[in-house]
Amino acid sequence: MSAEITRRPARLSAALSLFAAALSVSLVNTGASVGTFVAVAGLVLAIEGAHRFRTGQRLLGTVGLLVGVLVATGGAGLAVTSATGQSQLIEAGLGLFGVFCLGLGVLPLRGSGSRGLSKLGCAALLLTVVAGGLFQTADAVALLVACAALVVSWDAAENSITVGEQLGREATTWTVEAAHFGGTTLVGGVAVGAGLVVRDLGTPGLPLHAVAFMLVALVFLTLALHD
């Protein structure tokens, strides 16, 4: 019989995850960056308020929930209204949906966090990044950084849920979380660097379908070697 363990996702990783997600969205859709960050802040406030409300701190919880919902709605509205044209509207919508899903995944109203929700959120964010590439609203460097930030965000969300499940929220875990996040961010930086190197290597004259066939051949070669 030991004291109650609050098996909620670890705080630091959850916060870093949401920050990275918002960063990813705002890199793709620069016009909506302020709105997205405000919406994330509102979301965090609202969920924390709801959690406080459920655990007995009624007054503080209600205030947090109301203010949070207002701020989140305002942020989302700002992000959507700042969009010019249909492509940016799609990106803003997908990005907000992804951030909200991720937020509910790592800051659950009840339970120990949801890997499914955070995966859904990250999938929506990936679609945002892909949309950014397709509609050409962002340049290659921004897209690369956004993509790396997205992977970092997803990894931090997973880590936050795992640490929360294993150690609970009361335990001191920030060193472990920071080390993990640092490692992933470093690799993200390396990935961006690698992407830039690959871009500079690319010969403009090479037709894209030749690259496609080469890629398919590479995949088959890898599969053959794997067995």
Add this chain to the structure above:
Amino acid sequence: MTTPQQTNRWRGVIAVALVVAAAGLLAKRQELLLLSTVGVVFAAYHRAVPMPTPNLSLNRRVDTASPASGDEVEIEVAVTNEGDETLYDCQIVDGVPPALTVTDDPARRGMVLRPGETRTFSYAVEAERGRHAFDDATAIVRDPSGDREVELDVRAADETELDCTIEITKPPRRSQTLDTVGSVAANGTGSGIEFQQTRSYRRGDPVSQIDWKRYAASGELTTVDFREEQAASILVLVDARAIAYRGPPGETHAVDAGASAAAQLTTALLNGRNHVGLAALSAEDCFRAPGAGREHRLRLRKLLSRHSAFAASPTDTDDPVDEQVESYLGRLGEQTQILFVSPLCDDTAVEVAHRFDGHGHAVTVVSPDATANETPGERLAAAERRNRLRALRQVGIPVIDWPLGDPLALAIDAQRGVRT
């Protein structure tokens, strides 16, 4: 478990990278094709990063080893990385004794450990009556990418124990005795130290027992008799059947209380130079014949803290009560007393006491009271238990009713007060 397990955290990252690359190819967008490098780098990362082989040692320090019940005890845990690799993600969960409640700070900590580095954390538990051994701590070590993890038990350098018992000065026994010196007052007279009577000298009395002063004064030869003290052979039998895992919600259950009572009783009885054995009525046989001596004492203590019969939760298997009683009866010496520690949750417990009694073993029952008084069902159980106590007392088996809130010594004294 010491082989690394895949967490499958990064599974699918290559597939996603390929899908994005395919989308880029179909839409003829170089930027999208580039994005797949991010996926490839992360896939390579989790493959390339080495899984450290953890080699941890743990030291546990308790600020008071024998606290009073209800005291807060602070426990400091120091974890050292004995290996030569840095552990970037090491999570420690200390093996708090199952009966204790952690009150301050969690008994868990995540830490980054460089080779040779020691990190400490502390937490507090509320002491409960009984003797509590700490379990091994559990460590979960992951590689930096979180792709593989290994879970291992870390044993403390020296075994820590919280001893929260009040010493019992006079454990309950009945006056059936062995021919060795102990603390049970025998009815016979002989060469003890407690004066019993003087009588006229009979041929063959030891010279040392002649009252020489009296002879000098009156010329009469008288012999002083002393009360002989003899040792008892006692088997402490704990009722650890699945049904005995009862207790008021949120408190110690009867088997835990029984094991703690057994620990206190064996210690007290051994201190009184009796021969003490230990057995359990449980799914698994647990029997140690009565004996004496330091080694025997340690063996009994180990049995109580490690044997599966006294585990914190019951096993699913049926309890072979009849066979067990039969086998214990066969292994017991003729004059062995039985101290039966049982919450008396069912009639089988009463039958067991009767059977030992019927085979000529003097039985005393120590019954931790695991009943509550809230719902009608609980009140019924309490009434049934009272009936069982009465039934036992009617056939001359002394029963010590032990309310779990009180120290055992108090309950024994109360019972002694009833009898005299």
